[in-house]
Amino acid sequence: MIEDRNAATAQGRPTLLDVDAVKMVYSSAHRTVEALGGVRFTVGDGEFVCIVGPSGAGKTTLLKCISGLLRPTGGTVRLEGTEVKAPPQAMALVFQDYARSLFPWMTVEANVELPLKQAGMARRQRRDLISSALADVGLTDVGSAYPWQLSGGMQQRVAIARAIAYRPRILVMDEPFAAVDAQTRADLEDLVRDLWHKLGVTVLFVTHDIDEAIYLGERVLALSASPTVVMDDIAIDLPDARDQIGTRSLSRFGELRKELYGQIQRARHTSG
Amino acid sequence: MRVLSRFLYAVALPCLLALGWWFASRGSQNFFFPPLSGILSAFADVWFSAKIVEDVLPSVLRLASGYLIAAGMGLALGVPIGLSTRLRAYVEPVLEFLRAIPPPVLVPILILFAGIGTTMKLMVIVSGCLWPVLLNTIEGVRGLDETLGATTRAYRFTRRGRLVHFILPGAAPLIFAGLRQSLSIGIILMVISEMFAASNGIGFTIVQFQRSFAIPEMWSGIILLGLVGFIFASVLGFVERRVLHWYFGLRAAERNDT
Numbered sequence: 001m002i003e004d005r006n007a008a009t010a011q012g013r014p015t016l017l018d019v020d021a022v023k024m025v026y027s028s029a030h031r032t033v034e035a036l037g038g039v040r041f042t043v044g045d046g047e048f049v050c051i052v053g054p055s056g057a058g059k060t061t062l063l064k065c066i067s068g069l070l071r072p073t074g075g076t077v078r079l080e081g082t083e084v085k086a087p088p089q090a091m092a093l094v095f096q097d098y099a100r101s102l103f104p105w106m107t108v109e110a111n112v113e114l115p116l117k118q119a120g121m122a123r124r125q126r127r128d129l130i131s132s133a134l135a136d137v138g139l140t141d142v143g144s145a146y147p148w149q150l151s152g153g154m155q156q157r158v159a160i161a162r163a164i165a166y167r168p169r170i171l172v173m174d175e176p177f178a179a180v181d182a183q184t185r186a187d188l189e190d191l192v193r194d195l196w197h198k199l200g201v202t203v204l205f206v207t208h209d210i211d212e213a214i215y216l217g218e219r220v221l222a223l224s225a226s227p228t229v230v231m232d233d234i235a236i237d238l239p240d241a242r243d244q245i246g247t248r249s250l251s252r253f254g255e256l257r258k259e260l261y262g263q264i265q266r267a268r269h270t271s272g
Numbered sequence: 273m274r275v276l277s278r279f280l281y282a283v284a285l286p287c288l289l290a291l292g293w294w295f296a297s298r299g300s301q302n303f304f305f306p307p308l309s310g311i312l313s314a315f316a317d318v319w320f321s322a323k324i325v326e327d328v329l330p331s332v333l334r335l336a337s338g339y340l341i342a343a344g345m346g347l348a349l350g351v352p353i354g355l356s357t358r359l360r361a362y363v364e365p366v367l368e369f370l371r372a373i374p375p376p377v378l379v380p381i382l383i384l385f386a387g388i389g390t391t392m393k394l395m396v397i398v399s400g401c402l403w404p405v406l407l408n409t410i411e412g413v414r415g416l417d418e419t420l421g422a423t424t425r426a427y428r429f430t431r432r433g434r435l436v437h438f439i440l441p442g443a444a445p446l447i448f449a450g451l452r453q454s455l456s457i458g459i460i461l462m463v464i465s466e467m468f469a470a471s472n473g474i475g476f477t478i479v480q481f482q483r484s485f486a487i488p489e490m491w492s493g494i495i496l497l498g499l500v501g502f503i504f505a506s507v508l509g510f511v512e513r514r515v516l517h518w519y520f521g522l523r524a525a526e527r528n529d530t
Contacts, residue, residue, distance in 0.1 A: 087426045093426040093427075095419055100417050103441070104519075105442075114433075115427035118427065118429045146522075148522045
C-alpha cells in the first residue's frame with residue numbers, strides 16, 4: 001500500500017482532472033492583463049496534488065477556472081472527461097476565508113446540511129452524512145452551535161465537513177490554513193491527510209507555503225508569476241505515513257524543499 | 273432576577289416622566305394644558321368605548337396593511353435591483369428623486385386619483401414607507417459577501433435556495449433597519465392621511481376634538497398614538513430579535529475578539 005502511493009503519479013492512475021492550456025486574460029479599455037498564460041496539468045484519480053506559487057501568481061484565478069466559477073478565456077478544464085462550464089457536482093470547495101464561507105445565520109449542522117438539501121437528498125441520508133462528516137473532522141458535539149461561536153480552526157473543520165459530506169470525487173482547497181495559528185494548522189494538515197486516506201477522495205490543495213505543499217502532497221506543481229504557467233511538477237517521494245516532526249526532519253524533505261524554493265525564487269525574479 | 277431588573281430599568285423613566293407630568297399639571301388652570309388626571313379620565317371615557325372598533329381599529333388596520341404592502345414591495349423590488357449592477361445604474365437616480373418627495377404633499381394629488389377612501393390612505397402610507405425598506409434592501413443585497421456567493425454557486429444552490437438561504441438572511445440586518453425607519457414614517461402618514469379627509473380613525477378623532485375644544489380628549493388621543501406606535505415598534509423588535517439573533521451574537525463575538 002505504501003509503495004503503491006509512492007510510486008503513483010498521474011501516469012499511474014486514470015486522469016480525473018485535466019487542465020488543458022487554460023488562459024485567463026482580463027481586458028479593459030486601457031490595458032489587458034494576462035493572468036493565466038496556458039496552465040496545463042492533470043490530476044489522477046485519488047491523487048493528492050499541491051499547487052504552490054508566489055503571491056500574485058493567479059492561484060485563486062486558476063482555482064476559480066477549475067471549479068467552474070469563472071470561464072477561462074482560453075483552453076478547457078475537464079473533470080471525469082466532461083468539460084467544466086459550471087461548478088460540477090463531483091467537486092467540493094474549501095475557501096481560505098472560512099469565516100466568510102460559512103453561513104453565520106445557520107448552525108454548524110445546517111451549514112453542512114444545506115448543500116445536500118439543495119441537491120434534493122432525503123432527510124435520513126442527510127442525517128447520516130452530516131453526523132459521519134462531523135465525526136470525521138472531530139466535531140461531534142458542536143452541531144447546534146453557530147460558526148461564530150467556534151475558533152478559526154474549528155470553523156475551517158466545519159467547512160471541510162461540509163465539503164466531504166457532499167461526497168465529491170475531488171476536494172479543491174484554496175489556501176485553507178493560511179489564516180490559522182501554527183499548531184492548529186499542523187492539526188488540520190494531518191486531518192486532511194487522514195481524510196484523504198480514509199475517503200479515497202482526490203485532493204487539489206493550493207498553498208503559498210512550500211513546506212506545507214511538500215508535507216501534504218504526493219506531487220507538487222510550482223506555478224510561475226503571472227502570466228501563470230506550471231513551471232515544475234515534482235513527485236514527492238517521501239514515505240506515505242507522515243508526521244509533523246519525523247517527516248519534516250528527513251533529509252529528503254530538505255532536498256525537496258531546496259529544489260522547490262529555488263524554482264519559486266526564479267519565478268519571482270523572472271516576474272520582477 | 274435579571275429579567276426583573278431589566279423590566280424595572282425599562283419602566284423607571286416612563287414612570288418618572290408620568291409622575292412629573294402629574295404633579296406639574298396638578299391644579300393647572302390653563303385651558304390648553306389640563307391636569308393629567310383629567311386627561312387620563314378622558315382617556316378611559318373616550319377610548320374604552322365603541323371608538324376602539326370605530327376609530328382605533330380602522331387606523332391600526334390601515335397602518336398595518338399599508339406597512340406590510342410597502343415592506344413586500346420593498347423586498348420584491350429591492351432584491352433584483354440589488355443583484356444587478358446594470359439595473360441599479362438605471363433606477364438609482366430615480367429612486368433618490370422619488371424618495372426626496374415628502375409624502376404629505378402627495379395627499380391632495382392622491383385624493384384626486386383615488387378619492388378619500390381607504391385606497392387613498394393606504395397609498396399615502398405605502399408612498400412613505402416604501403423608500404427606507406427598498407433602499408436598505410438594495411444596499412443589503414448589494415453588500416452580500418462574495419465568498420458566500422461563490423459558496424452557493426460552488427455547491428450548486430437552486431435559485432430559490434440562493435434567495436431563501438443566502439440573499440434574504442444576508443441582507444436581513446439592513447432590511448430590518450429599513451423596516452424600523454418605515455414604521456415611524458408609517459405612523460406619521462397614518463395620522464396625516466386621516467387629517468385631510470376622513471370619517472374615522474385616530475387622526476380624524478384628534479382633529480375633531482381639537483376643533484370642538486375638547487382639550488383633555490385631544491390629549492388622550494395623542495397619548496393613544498404614542499401607545500400605538502410603541503406597540504408596533506415592540507412587535508417589530510420582537511420579530512427582529514428572533515430573525516436576527518445570529519447577527520447580534522456574531523456582533524458580540526466580534527467585539528470580544530478585538
